[in-house]
Amino acid sequence: MTATKPDKELVKILEAPSGWTASGFQAEYLSHNLHEYLNGGAERYLGYGFQRCLVREFVSGSCSSSLRVELYRMDSPANAFGIFSSDRRGEKPSGVGQDAALGEYLLQFWQNRYFVRVQDMELQGGLRQSLLSFGRLISSRLPDPRAEDRPGLLSVLPAEGLDRSSVCYFHTQNSLNSLIYLSEDNVLGLGPETEALSAEYKTGKKSGIVRCLVIRYPTQQACRDNLSGFSAGRDKLAGSSRKALAHVSANANYLLVLFGPCGPDWIRRFENELWKNI
Amino acid sequence: MTGRSQKESISRKDFIRAGAVGAMGLGLGLNETLAAEQLAPAKSPARAKVVLVRLKAAMTAEGQKDAGVLDAMLGKTLCAYTGENDPVAALGHFIKPGDSVGVKMNVMMTPTHSELMACLARMLVRLGVKEEKIIIWDRDNAGVGIEGAFTRNRKYGFDPESVSRIITDECTALINIPAFKSHWLSGVGGALKNWCGAVTKINVRDVDTPYPIHKDSCADMGRLAAIEAIRSRFRLVIIDALRPLFEGGPQVNPEYLWHYGGLLASEDQVAADAICTELLTKKREQYKGEPWPLSPPPKHVELADTRYGLGVSDRGKIDLIATGEEKDRLI
Numbered sequence: 059m060t061a062t063k064p065d066k067e068l069v070k071i072l073e074a075p076s077g078w079t080a081s082g083f084q085a086e087y088l089s090h091n092l093h094e095y096l097n098g099g100a101e102r103y104l105g106y107g108f109q110r111c112l113v114r115e116f117v118s119g120s121c122s123s124s125l126r127v128e129l130y131r132m133d134s135p136a137n138a139f140g141i142f143s144s145d146r147r148g149e150k151p152s153g154v155g156q157d158a159a160l161g162e163y164l165l166q167f168w169q170n171r172y173f174v175r176v177q178d179m180e181l182q183g184g185l186r187q188s189l190l191s192f193g194r195l196i197s198s199r200l201p202d203p204r205a206e207d208r209p210g211l212l213s214v215l216p217a218e219g220l221d222r223s224s225v226c227y228f229h230t231q232n233s234l235n236s237l238i239y240l241s242e243d244n245v246l247g248l249g250p251e252t253e254a255l256s257a258e259y260k261t262g263k264k265s266g267i268v269r270c271l272v273i274r275y276p277t278q279q280a281c282r283d284n285l286s287g288f289s290a291g292r293d294k295l296a297g298s299s300r301k302a303l304a305h306v307s308a309n310a311n312y313l314l315v316l317f318g319p320c321g322p323d324w325i326r327r328f329e330n331e332l333w334k335n336i
Numbered sequence: 337m338t339g340r341s342q343k344e345s346i347s348r349k350d351f352i353r354a355g356a357v358g359a360m361g362l363g364l365g366l367n368e369t370l371a372a373e374q375l376a377p378a379k380s381p382a383r384a385k386v387v388l389v390r391l392k393a394a395m396t397a398e399g400q401k402d403a404g405v406l407d408a409m410l411g412k413t414l415c416a417y418t419g420e421n422d423p424v425a426a427l428g429h430f431i432k433p434g435d436s437v438g439v440k441m442n443v444m445m446t447p448t449h450s451e452l453m454a455c456l457a458r459m460l461v462r463l464g465v466k467e468e469k470i471i472i473w474d475r476d477n478a479g480v481g482i483e484g485a486f487t488r489n490r491k492y493g494f495d496p497e498s499v500s501r502i503i504t505d506e507c508t509a510l511i512n513i514p515a516f517k518s519h520w521l522s523g524v525g526g527a528l529k530n531w532c533g534a535v536t537k538i539n540v541r542d543v544d545t546p547y548p549i550h551k552d553s554c555a556d557m558g559r560l561a562a563i564e565a566i567r568s569r570f571r572l573v574i575i576d577a578l579r580p581l582f583e584g585g586p587q588v589n590p591e592y593l594w595h596y597g598g599l600l601a602s603e604d605q606v607a608a609d610a611i612c613t614e615l616l617t618k619k620r621e622q623y624k625g626e627p628w629p630l631s632p633p634p635k636h637v638e639l640a641d642t643r644y645g646l647g648v649s650d651r652g653k654i655d656l657i658a659t660g661e662e663k664d665r666l667i
Contacts (some may be wrong), residue, residue, distance in 0.1 A: 163590035242552035
């Protein structure tokens with residue numbers, strides 16, 4: 059690996075809580091060499107305005123356990139939220155970041171423009187408290203959270219029936235593909251200039267979940283062009299997506315696409331609520 | 337080579353007999369190698385065979401490996417595939433003592449388990465392959481012999497076509513030994529994707545690269561296994577399914593690691609990936625309690641068949657010989 063020389067400020071953020079000491083492994087990566095650490099996974103971060111990543115490992119006093127901490131600095135708080143939102147399975151502990159997800163072996167959280175992962179490297183379990191201790195210490199050293207850190211686009215989503223844990227904020231076609239695969243082409247014109255949300259809704263019916271995509275384009279013209287292109291190319295969508303496609307519409311520079319079992323009344327109510335929020 | 341017409345069912349008695357790790361020699365002539373032209377099919381074969389052996393005791397849920405159990409498991413896998421009773425004889429269907437063998441592992445995030453590679457290297461030595469003729473590598477980090485399973489600090493570089501010189505200059509035979517996972521960009525990371533670490537100058541944005549493989553969820557991944565230097569030397573894929581990743585990837589959320597305890601083997605990399613795809617799909621459905629399709633879909637598996645003739649992607653044309661523990665085998 060050709061890791062970059064670590065940024066001293068980031069190293070200070072990643073110091074160990076009581077009972078743990080830094081082991082030998084420490085590396086920092088920039089956008090040009092993040093793939094050396096994450097291989098194909100690097101693109102996921104690059105799609106969220108990745109800037110730097112510091113990785114440090116720590117061992118417990120008895121050296122029987124080890125933890126790896128990854129501190130990612132993104133270009134904006136919205137993108138730190140975005141990368142967190144793409145995998146947030148777990149409990150939601152308090153006092154760690156602006157949102158956190160805690161599992162048996164992994165703590166993830168975001169705060170300001172930082173995304174943090176703390177992982178039990180031995181996968182022996184029993185380290186939840188240590189994961190939290192690291193998380194709380196790191197959180198205390200990061201810039202304070204601000205209400206405006208969350209992407210403004212989140213506020214357009216209607217609240218009724220929303221599964222909040224399903225909300226994912228993203229920009230790129232690769233991110234969309236990992237949520238729902240539409241086509242080999244970039245049929246929604248996604249890219250760094252677009253902001254997008256995927257969210258799941260329960261419509262009240264017993265079966266089925268509706269997936270909602272909301273995309274904000276830089277201009278109304280871009281939105282109109284993509285609506286036209288998407289509508290014209292419906293028959294080229296992947297089979298499962300084509301079957302599930304329920305609705306497409308646009309308002310100003312916002313595009314709405316719905317997939318899944320939803321009737322006209324639900325769509326009308328949902329759409330009205332969404333357009334009211336923009 | 338194992339003939340395609342070979343009897344593909346194995347009796348229980350044969351299988352149990354095959355479980356004993358056995359003889360040291362095979363009576364194969366030294367310096368005997370398989371001609372490349374014998375190994376480079378112009379189009380996918382009509383059918384393919386994949387063996388799956390499961391033994392969860394090979395590794396604990398926490399990831400501790402038992403080398404003895406792994407060795408026996410690897411032997412059983414090769415015997416089940418070839419119908420031999422002796423693992424070394426089984427390995428001799430693919431590799432000759434005179435071969436120089438490149439073992440292409442994967443080091444990233446969910447790496448091939450070192451102990452498994454050491455078992456394979458030991459078996460190659462028992463077959464008669466000189467230890468210095470065994471190179472275990474990923475990207476440009478290589479190790480030689482059994483120690484290469486654990487330490488890889490040699491550099492061989494890449495040829496003008498960006499292919500590892502281990503392949504072009506050093507090896508007469510290649511064994512592909514990835515650990516399989518779901519993958520954020522390609523749907524599945526298995527045999528075909530593992531060749532990414534055998535070339536250089538690839539990048540996710542496909543800029544200035546001889547191998548633009550990433551577009552449309554890596555649909556053209558088969559291009560790498562189709563590189564003639566790889567295709568002509570490839571003999572066998574052994575897939576480390578001891579603890580696969582079934583969501584996300586390559587970055588690991590341990591929540592999605594799964595103690596499956598499996599090894600798969602085939603001469604057909606496409607068929608092996610097709611089986612892995614089926615296995616991942618079933619695991620995801622089991623986990624969620626409802627269909628949870630891989631996204632993106634691993635289009636590269638089918639295209640490796642239809643575009644490059646690298647093997648069989650149609651599940652209906654793949655004979656799966658599954659043995660070992662049946663509970664939660666899923667396929």
